[in-house]
Amino acid sequence: MSKFFFLIFSVLNILVLPCAALASGGHHASIPGAELSAVWIIPFVCMLFSIAVMPLTLPHFWEHHFGKIAVFWGLAFLVPCLFVYGSSTTLYVFLHTILLDYIPFIILLFALFTVAGGVRLTGSLTGSPLVNTGILAVGTILASWMGTTGAAMLLIRPLLRANAHRKYRVHSVVFFIFLVANIGGSLTPLGDPPLFLGFLKGVSFFWTTTHLFLKTLFMAVTLLGIFFILDSILFAKEGKPVPPHNPAGAQEKFGLDGKVNLFFLGGIVAVVLASGLMQTGEVFSVYSVGVEGQNLMRDLLLLGIAGLSWKFTERRCRELNGFSWAPIVEVAKLFLGIFISMIPAIEILRAGIRGALAPLIRLVTSADGQPVNAAYFWLTGTLSSFLDNAPTYLVFFNTAGGDAGTLMTSMAATLASISAGAVFMGANSYIGNAPNFMVRSIAEEQGVPMPSFFGYMAWSVGILVPLFVILTWIFF
Numbered sequence: 001m002s003k004f005f006f007l008i009f010s011v012l013n014i015l016v017l018p019c020a021a022l023a024s025g026g027h028h029a030s031i032p033g034a035e036l037s038a039v040w041i042i043p044f045v046c047m048l049f050s051i052a053v054m055p056l057t058l059p060h061f062w063e064h065h066f067g068k069i070a071v072f073w074g075l076a077f078l079v080p081c082l083f084v085y086g087s088s089t090t091l092y093v094f095l096h097t098i099l100l101d102y103i104p105f106i107i108l109l110f111a112l113f114t115v116a117g118g119v120r121l122t123g124s125l126t127g128s129p130l131v132n133t134g135i136l137a138v139g140t141i142l143a144s145w146m147g148t149t150g151a152a153m154l155l156i157r158p159l160l161r162a163n164a165h166r167k168y169r170v171h172s173v174v175f176f177i178f179l180v181a182n183i184g185g186s187l188t189p190l191g192d193p194p195l196f197l198g199f200l201k202g203v204s205f206f207w208t209t210t211h212l213f214l215k216t217l218f219m220a221v222t223l224l225g226i227f228f229i230l231d232s233i234l235f236a237k238e239g240k241p242v243p244p245h246n247p248a249g250a251q252e253k254f255g256l257d258g259k260v261n262l263f264f265l266g267g268i269v270a271v272v273l274a275s276g277l278m279q280t281g282e283v284f285s286v287y288s289v290g291v292e293g294q295n296l297m298r299d300l301l302l303l304g305i306a307g308l309s310w311k312f313t314e315r316r317c318r319e320l321n322g323f324s325w326a327p328i329v330e331v332a333k334l335f336l337g338i339f340i341s342m343i344p345a346i347e348i349l350r351a352g353i354r355g356a357l358a359p360l361i362r363l364v365t366s367a368d369g370q371p372v373n374a375a376y377f378w379l380t381g382t383l384s385s386f387l388d389n390a391p392t393y394l395v396f397f398n399t400a401g402g403d404a405g406t407l408m409t410s411m412a413a414t415l416a417s418i419s420a421g422a423v424f425m426g427a428n429s430y431i432g433n434a435p436n437f438m439v440r441s442i443a444e445e446q447g448v449p450m451p452s453f454f455g456y457m458a459w460s461v462g463i464l465v466p467l468f469v470i471l472t473w474i475f476f
Contacts, residue, residue: 030093031085033347034354040344043076047341048386051334051431052453066330070337077341093343095289101388102339104299106332109149109434111268111302116153117323118261118313123254126243127163129231132172133224135159136179140220143184144191144209146269152181152435154265157321160446165243168234170450173443174459175227179220181435182427186216186420189276190269192433194384194393194422200276201397202404203415211416212423215475219424222467258317264309271301327441331434338431342387349383349395364399371400374476377417381425381468385432393422417476424468428460429453 050069054062062069082090125131135155143151159176163169185191187209189199195208235241256262280293348355353362364375376396383392396418400407407415426433430440430453440450451459 029089030096031081031089031344031347033344033349033351036344036348036351036356038348038356040077040080041348043073044338044341044345046076047073047337048431048453056452067333070334072337074337074340077343091287092289094340095287097339097343099286099289099291100295102336104295105335105339105434107299107302108268108272109331109438110328111306112147112149112153112265113328113438114306115261115264115268115309116150117157117321118258118309118318119154119265120257120317120321121158121161121254122257124243125158125162127159127166127172129228129235131162132159132231133228135162136175136227137220137224139176139180140184140224143180144187146265147190147272148181148185148192148433149435149438150265150268151184152176152439155180156439156442157446160322160443160448164446165241166235167238167241169443169448171227171230171234173439173448173450174456175223177436177439177456178427178460178464179223181439182433183216183219183223183424186212186423190273192423192426193390195419196272196276197390197394198397198404198415198419201394201402203408207408207415208419211412212420215416215420215424215471218471218474219467223463226463257320258313260312261309264305267305268302271298271305274298322442322446324445326445327438330441331437334437335434339388345387346391349387349392352395352399361399364396371411371414373413373417374472376400376414377421377472377476378468379421380418381421381428384422385425385428389422389426389433393418396421413476420471424471425464427464428457430456 047070050062050066050073054066054069078090078094081093125135135158139151139155142154146154156173156176159172160169163172166172182192186195189196189203189205189208195203198208199205275294275298278294280297282290283293283296284291348357349361352358355361360379364372364379366372380392380396397407397415400411400414400418427436430436440456444450450456
């Protein structure tokens with residue numbers, strides 16, 4: 001971990017030292033998305049390619065150096081940017097991403113990971129098809145009210161423990177990512193960051209509850225049905241195994257250990273919601289990157305809640321839960337490279353029809369100027385599968401006019417297609433939504449041989465994409 005922070009310090013030195021004389025006040029321009037060619041996206045593509053290929057081809061090298069590789073691809077964008085657009089612009093876009101996007105992102109994940117990792121379901125659950133389907137269903141429901149990350153971190157360990165005796169476990173984790181880490185978070189702004197951004201832009205709190213309910217119900221019920229059939233077949237193929245007798249576990253009653261963390265989970269939800277409702281204005285700026293008071297307070301409170309959870313949860317509870325810091329460390333390292341290397345891709349998207357991706361943007365509007373809802377669904381979703389789904393949502397929200405009142409009424413189908421695409425298709429890849437990677441890391445840590453990046457996409461393309469086609473035909 002210390003090496004990781006040394007790398008961050010090195011990146012800061014590379015950028016800050018040339019700019020030290022310029023660091024006083026003033027406005028600093030971002031990189032012009034309309035001028036960027038597709039060549040600038042190469043570091044981001046290489047970052048994704050590294051995640052997809054290197055764990056298979058160079059597993060030992062990747063295991064020991066993936067943090068350095070992530071920083072390398074971040075620098076593969078920052079260094080050319082330094083030469084082309086100058087030190088002032090480069091430092092500004094770097095700090096803007098780190099201070100306003102990456103740090104809040106990691107702090108929220110860290111708080112949820114720490115708090116949910118202190119809740120342990122006691123007693124013995126046997127991973128039968130009915131029990132597994134029940135866990136997935138409960139997680140899908142909870143995801144809209146405590147966030148996909150919160151629900152995923154709360155229930156992934158009980159699911160893994162219930163199936164520890166099973167030979168076939170990968171499918172359970174894959175469907176868990178589909179449902180709990182993504183699709184389940186579509187009904188409220190608390191469920192997934194894109195919807196929370198829509199809420200901040202004026203979309204009513206329960207708008208997605210009513211307008212995405214049938215779409216979410218279709219996806220959830222269909223996926224749960226497919227999972228139950230698949231799990232039943234594999235369960236029978238295994239000979240309907242039962243877990244080995246565990247006298248200690250047999251004496252333990254069903255319940256929750258670390259219940260104080262449920263209070264802390266509620267505190268996280270309240271803090272995040274409050275930060276979106278209150279506006280305190282900018283409290284300080286770093287190189288013209290303004291940090292607003294409500295966001296600073298949110299991050300400090302989240303860190304405080306995580307600290308309280310660590311203090312008031314018994315170590316034995318976390319040990320029995322198989323808790324370790326490795327998954328959140330992996331996410332922090334990899335997403336540093338992802339956030340930095342995807343800066344030009346996001347700027348090109350924001351440039352709209354003036355950018356290198358203009359042909360894609362034009363697909364969402366017909367010749368007579370009407371929105372093509374199916375295109376909004378697929379484009380928002382496809383880009384959200386590999387980019388941060390929150391800014392992708394905002395790009396298409398603004399492309400559709402950006403007025404929440406109009407989008408909620410006369411263009412309700414368009415807003416529904418943007419919202420569904422951003423949330424549902426986050427399940428298409430490991431990097432489509434933050435909890436996907438964390439769930440995979442926790443599963444691998446507990447001995448589940450999770451598929452590779454492309455291996456996981458074989459599941460999503462084979463199962464989710466046909467369902468998305470049907471969803472498009474029915475609703476969009």
